[in-house]
Amino acid sequence: MANPLELFKGTLDVLILKTLSRGSLHGYGISRWIRETTEEELNIEEGALYPALRRLETKGLVEAEWGVTDTSREAKFYSLTGEGRTELEAGLNHWHRYVRAMSRVLGSPAG
Amino acid sequence: MANPLELFKGTLDVLILKTLSRGSLHGYGISRWIRETTEEELNIEEGALYPALRRLETKGLVEAEWGVTDTSREAKFYSLTGEGRTELEAGLNHWHRYVRAMSRVLGSPAG
DNA sequence: GTCCAACCCCTCGTAATCTTAGGCATAAGA
DNA sequence: TCTTATGCCTAAGATTACGAGGGGTTGGAC
Numbered sequence: 213m214a215n216p217l218e219l220f221k222g223t224l225d226v227l228i229l230k231t232l233s234r235g236s237l238h239g240y241g242i243s244r245w246i247r248e249t250t251e252e253e254l255n256i257e258e259g260a261l262y263p264a265l266r267r268l269e270t271k272g273l274v275e276a277e278w279g280v281t282d283t284s285r286e287a288k289f290y291s292l293t294g295e296g297r298t299e300l301e302a303g304l305n306h307w308h309r310y311v312r313a314m315s316r317v318l319g320s321p322a323g
Numbered sequence: 324m325a326n327p328l329e330l331f332k333g334t335l336d337v338l339i340l341k342t343l344s345r346g347s348l349h350g351y352g353i354s355r356w357i358r359e360t361t362e363e364e365l366n367i368e369e370g371a372l373y374p375a376l377r378r379l380e381t382k383g384l385v386e387a388e389w390g391v392t393d394t395s396r397e398a399k400f401y402s403l404t405g406e407g408r409t410e411l412e413a414g415l416n417h418w419h420r421y422v423r424a425m426s427r428v429l430g431s432p433a434g
Numbered sequence: 435g436t437c438c439a440a441c442c443c444c445t446c447g448t449a450a451t452c453t454t455a456g457g458c459a460t461a462a463g464a
Numbered sequence: 465t466c467t468t469a470t471g472c473c474t475a476a477g478a479t480t481a482c483g484a485g486g487g488g489t490t491g492g493a494c
Contacts, residue, residue, distance in 0.1 A: 217421050221332035221451045221480075230429050240471050246428055253424040260452050262473060267451095285460070287471060308432045310328055311422055313364040317357055318341050321419045332451070332480045351442050371481045373444060378480090396489065398442060 216247075216255035224256065224264050226303035229296055232274060238287035239265055265290060273299050327358075327366035335367065335375050336384075337414035340407055343385060349398035350376055376401060384410050 231242050242265075243256045268274045273296035279289045292300070342353050353376075354367045379385045384407035390400045403411065 217417060217424060218333070219452060220334055220421065222329070223331055223425065224452080227425070227428055238471075240469095244470095250424040250427050253420060254428070257453060258471095258473080259454070259456095259475090263451085281471080283461075283470070285471060304429060306328065307425065307429065309364060310331065313328060313361040314334065314338070314418065316361050317338055317365070318415060318418065330481060335481075349442075351440095355441095368482060369442095369444080370446090370483065370485095374480085392442080394441070394490075396442060 217253050219254070219256075219260070223307070224260060225268060226300065226307055227254070227256070228261075228264060228268065229273065229292065229300040229303060232290055232292045233297070233300055236277075236289045236291040238279075238281065238289050240287065241281075242290070268296070271299075272296075328364050330365070330367075330371070334418070335371060336379060337411065337418055338365070338367070339372075339375060339379065340384065340403065340411040340414060343401055343403045344408070344411055347388075347400045347402040349390075349392065349400050351398065352392075353401070379407070382410075383407075 227246055228242060231237065231245055237245070239258075239261055243258070243261055247255050265274065265276075269276055269290075272293055274290045275293055276288050276290050278286060281287045338357055339353060342348065342356055348356070350369075350372055354369070354372055358366050376385065376387075380387055380401075383404055385401045386404055387399050387401050389397060392398045
């Protein structure tokens with residue numbers, strides 16, 4: 213990873229929830245998928261990822277279950293709960309409104 | 324303000340710098356301009372604003388000078404320094420790259 | 435004449451979140 | 465054998481926004 217962007221605090225949860233909306237996945241896989249999907253722009257540090265997953269689990273937004281990966285390793289698989297899906301929708305909405313508000317102040321990238 | 328959005332931590336500085344790029348302005352005016360420009364979506368709390376201005380001043384990104392407002396009140400006017408403009412460009416760049424990265428994960432608002 | 439909203443500045447404690455830097459363990463490949 | 469990739473975790477530290485408080489002035493409504 214050349215130069216991953218620093219995360220704006222508060223944006224990680226929706227990234228995780230969205231990633232899990234594609235299907236059950238373990239922590240390492242979540243991190244990798246985000247990194248690859250953003251072409252190395254976003255790199256989720258483990259010190260942020262695992263506490264975040266615990267947080268989401270405590271809130272009842274995700275569920276965890278131990279399983280086995282493609283490579284025959286033990287891993288904890290997370291999946292969205294119903295509440296998690298609702299929260300994801302709310303998070304997406306928040307983010308999109310935020311982007312709109314920001315661009316009113318900052319101007320659009322091309323203007 | 325009906326329901327201002329909670330700020331993502333790390334986005335306030337660029338909002339302030341951008342606002343000041345339009346010209347010298349005092350704290351209260353900065354807050355008001357952002358609130359009006361975003362149609363009440365972003366409301367900068369004073370407990371966030373004034374410490375942020377101090378921060379930016381300490382970093383040499385803005386300069387402060389006491390003056391008099393339109394309404395004949397004493398107020399501390401802030402203006403961008405050269406370094407501040409550079410930092411603003413960096414901040415804008417960071418934000419725009421971030422939005423692109425986020426939308427790769429989250430999908431575009433319409434998709 | 436008094437009261438209230440808008441204007442203006444500030445600080446502190448708290449909570450939340452990410453970064454950095456560690457630790458531990460297994461599997462595959464050079 | 466040694467390194468890389470895969471996997472999980474925690475603790476300390478820094479940063480930053482929020483909430484709640486403090487102060488004071490001005491102008492207009494009542």
